[in-house]
Amino acid sequence: MRKNSTMKNRTPKSVNRGRVAVVTGGLVAALALGSTAAFAAGAGHEAAPVSAVAAAPAASSVSDVLQKQVTGQKDAAAQAKAKAEAAAKAAAEAKKEAAAKAAADRKARIAGWMTPTPHYVLGAGYAQVGVHWAHTHSGQDFVVPTGSTVRAAHTGTVVTAGWGGAYGNNIVIQHGSQLYTQYGHLSHIEVHVGEQVITGQEIGKSGSTGNSTGPHLHFEVRTTPYYGSSVEPLHFLRAHGVNP
Structure with missing residues (x-):
């Protein structure tokens, strides 16, 4: 009788092997799923810095363009001012030379002689x-x-x-x-x-x-x-x- 009871309680080796395989498969699946989730989570955390890095050059580029425009406007204004000052200086010098020439001509005329009437x-x-x-x-x-x-x-x-x-x-x-x-x-x-x-x-x-x-x-x-x-x-x- 004991012999029969013992035999009933024994589990066949093939069944035990199957259970081990199932458990092992579950663990592997769990590990795989965990790795995938972890990778996905890690990928999510790393995506933000990539977006920030991409946005930073764009903002910097706009700032550079604006700065170049401001610098260009300042340079153009400085050049225009320099030209105006040069033109004013040239005009003043020309006026001074004309006045000096007129004075010299007048002095020469005063010192010189001419006919007593222009048309005769x-x-x-x-x-x-x-x-x-x-x-x-x-x-x-x-x-x-x-x-x-x-x-x-x-x-x-x-x-x-x-x-x-x-x-x-x-x-x-x-x-x-x-x-x-x-x-x-x-x-x-x-x-x-x-x-x-x-x-x-x-x-x-x-x-x-x-x-x-x-x-x-x-x-x-x-x-x-x-x-x-x-x-x-x-x-x-x-x-x-x-x-x-």
Whole structure:
């Protein structure tokens, strides 16, 4: 009887082996599942830093672009300012040079000589003989219409301005010791005695007053302010750089 009971309670070896296989398989499956979950969890934790790293360069790139734009704008503004300052400096220098040239030209003109009227035809000459003069002609006539500009042939001081008998309305200018010029037959006088005039300054208008047969300017170069001291005016002007 005991023998039979023992036999009933015994489990066949094949069954035990099957149970071991099942348990082992379960453990393996559990381990595999755990590993997979752990990997998935680990992967999830590592994904965040990858996204952050990817986002950081993007933000840095935008910042760099903005910084470059700001820098470019500053550089452009600096260049524009430099150009404006250079242009202003050049304009100031050009203006200064022009003023200096004008002053030099004026100084040269004041120091120089010119014809007593700008547009003319040469008429009766110096020492010419004729019925219109008591002796010979004492000056050079510049034939011009009445009202033409009469200008100082050289810088000086007015010593006569008014009626001059045969010369009609006339002006005499002193230019230095023993050097005078005279302008006769004027229709209008624009200066007064004692006035300082410069080369080229308008002093009156041409006419035909006094002993005159028609509109013209009578011009003399003298060694005194009076009649009888004249010299050949065209020769004098040519000697001083003027070609009438």
